[in-house]
Amino acid sequence: MASTSNFIEQPPLEGSMRMWGTLAVSAATFMNVLDSSIANVSLPAIAGDLGVSANQGTWVITSFAVANAISVPLTGWLSQRFGQVRVFVTSVLLFVLSSWLCGLAPNMTVLIAFRVLQGFVAGPMIPLSQSLLLASYPKALAGLAMAMWSMTVLIAPVVGPLLGGWITDNISWPWIFYINIPVGIMAAIAIWSIFRKRENVTQKLPIDTVGLIALVIWVGAMQIMLDNGKDLDWFHSNVIITLAVTAVLGFVFFLIWELTEKHPVVDLSLFMGRNFWAGTVAISVGYGVFFGNVVLLPLWLQQYMGYTATEAGMVLAPVGIFALILSPIVGKGLGRFDARPFATFSFLIFALVLWMRSLFNTQADFGTIMVPTIIQGVAMAFFFIPLTTVTLSGLPQQRIPAATGLFNFVRITAGGFGTSITTTLWENRAAMHHAHLAEAVTNGSQAARSTLAGLQAAGMSPAQALAQINRLVDQQSFMLAANDLFYVSAVIFVVLIPLIWLTHPKHGTGGASAAAGAH
Template sequence: MSERPTPSAPPAQPQPLSGGQLILGTVALSLATFMNVLDSSIANVSIPAIAGDFGVSPNQGTWVITSFAVSNAIAVPLTGWLTQRFGMVRLFTLSTALFVLASFLCGLAPSLGLLIFFRILQGLVAGPMIPLSQALLLQSYPRTKAGIALALWSMTTLVAPVMGPLLGGWITDNMSWPWIFYINIPVGLVSTALTWSIYRSRETPTRKLPIDSVGLAALVVWVGALQIMLDKGKDLDWFASTEITVLALIALVGFLFFLIWELNEAHPVVDLHLFARRNFWVGTLALSLGYGAFFGNVVLLPLWLQQHMGYTATWAGFIMAPVGLLAILITPIVGKTIQHNDPRRYATVAFVTFALVLWLRSRFNTSVDVETLLIPTVVQGIAMAFFFIPLVTLTLSGLAPQMIPAASGLSNFARITAGAFGTSIATTLWEHHATEHHAQLVESITRSSFPTQQAINGLGALGMSPEQSLGYINRMVDQQAFMLSANEVFAASAVLFLLLIPIVWWARPVHGAAADAGGAH
């Protein structure tokens, strides 16, 4: 292997935007980010409709989600290498335009196989969009207002995951599932046109790098195996399945090979040397673990409400939606004040608030009313406002501007992967513990026990047969079992957030720099 080349002097950075160009540039980048994040969750509630239209099982239909997640996870960490090869503006604009085309093809897909193929394409071209939108926004604002730039960026990433299931459910119920993809077309075209018109004169320098084909192949193998394992693990009973065990081994061996190869490659597709910087690895670790815990619970709460509390998809969405209220109000304040405050303190506020929210949810019962459900959701908006900006600030602090695309791509890859882990772990623990609780609760329910007989007689008076009465009792036991299990997952997640506090304090303090490129290390 050849030695890593000594980096040349950093190129001069373009001046920040101002006036109408700054506003339009922010809108263009935010639209692309919103569209991308929205698309990762909007299809979830439409799977039954898609599966029904193509005459396949819902399990087969979930590949519509998995295919996007796998290809997107592979593409995100390639952002740094692709940016050096093609330029930040050109790559972002091309990614957005191709995302629009892939969305159009997804809506037209005549079969499940073609839909999955187009979703793979969509995930691949979507990879650079989020890291580059972050990098371009930071480039658009003066360094003293980097916190405001991050605030505007994070608001789109906060609102989109909540809007996805709500909008996807409404479109599926009132229109047809292809429109969950068609709605990307006008948004993406506007974003592409605005971005190119404003940023084309601000293109970053490019250089022809050799293609690290071995590193790229290793990345595809281990990330693909890991994502498929996480997606299919729950359905196949995890390591009781040979398929999951094989996928886990492929992911582990592939990751170790990838790690060794990339650390010794002169032109790696992923620059792992970024992890030598303390603030980068501490920020990425805290951001990933926090996001994994957050996202796992974001998935779990509406599942519990719909499957065991009788809520419709629309009402479950309404329970989740108010999370954006305080986040939208407080995020700009955090962005303005982060320059003058220690980001570690702000991150601590986020972790403590997340812990409080999850502790409140751990006390829910089967009689919980809408108002009680909404209180922690509203409070969670505070946590989200203090979450992204400080941790991204820590992660990117001290990096030269030309390093930000690679660093943002790598940290976003870790965050997205942690979100997949969090979802799988939360739902698996929920179902596993619910099974245990169900077994414990039914131990005393027998036809010969007096309380059971009394309940059967009472239900019989309402016109139920003994078998119907036992079925009704079993559903009540199920409801209690899944509620108890959800409480345990919420409580464990609260503890995890408290444990993240000392981790974030490992980072070096950042003074007045937010994502200040070239600021203090």
């Protein structure tokens, strides 16, 4: 992750320049974060339009997340080699180009390729947006700068599902990508005009090419294995076995190389600190579980509950209400109180929300489904900033950029893995429940006979009546499978709590800039 030292030495922006600079940087960040959530409710439409299963459609999410995670550790090297402003503006413009290409994609393979490009060029935008904003404000207002940044990052996931749903239902799914074009171009022009004279000093630094290639190989092999496992029958397939071996060997080589390289692309020695490793595992596993459920909910609503993309977006949108209200309060409180109870509270609320969802049935109405989503906003407010403060506590200032880069890499990668694992388990559990429920549909079952008779009396042929029963069994199977995953997810959040208490953070450390790095 990029260092902010060269920028903080610059005098802060003042008056309208600071306001316009904040708006321009926030718009670029908003566009980036929006793209991680806007496609969630559009997956069934994208999958249907491009002729693939909804499970394969989740590649649209995971490909972006993994490519994004891989490029985050490169931010520091890129900004020192070419300059933070140049890298940020170039990243925004390439993001616009890749968004346009995503909208033009004629099939799923091409769309995934362009989503990989989009995720990769998006990597430097989040850390560099923090650097630019912190440089724009006096040190005394660093908290305000990061509060403004955090508000943008919290609003985007709220707007994403709503906007994505409305666009999918009323225009067409490519426009979820095309809307980035005007926003990105205007943001790039404004950022260049305001910040170009505030460029940091550049220097030629070696890049750990071998480490980067190893990183791409093991993360890519792991993700492709997870995304294709179900379709290829897991380890009964030579392709899956090859991918698994590649991922394991690539990971082992990556570990050995990075621990011995003088200029590693990822500084693994950070994991020697207890605060860092425990905090990183807690936030990454928690984020992976959270993100998997964020993708699962709209898929279930649209495929088996008859919701449109817009309605699914409306169910997801209220998550930001409490997050927006409480985040500034949490940020101020961390300066005076231990961050661990805040993080523990977040995990308990996440567990409550997921347990409530595990009680859903196919008769659940819109209000019942929305209540846990509203409560989830409370958990989000207490999740990112306290856990980052815990994770980065005690690290010297010069190691904070590398630490935020590494722990963002682990977190974003976990989000991609979480999506693949969740959708795969959902289909596997649904198949198991379908087999159990289908056993009850026999000629000896009074309920089955009366249901068939009722459907035939309504004008259906015997084959149509059986097909209708099969659809009902399908709906129940996927509902029960979703219940299973919601329940297990709730348990995982509770099990993670002791990890938080393994840490020993110093009160009020981490700083506003560090806390913001969680997003």
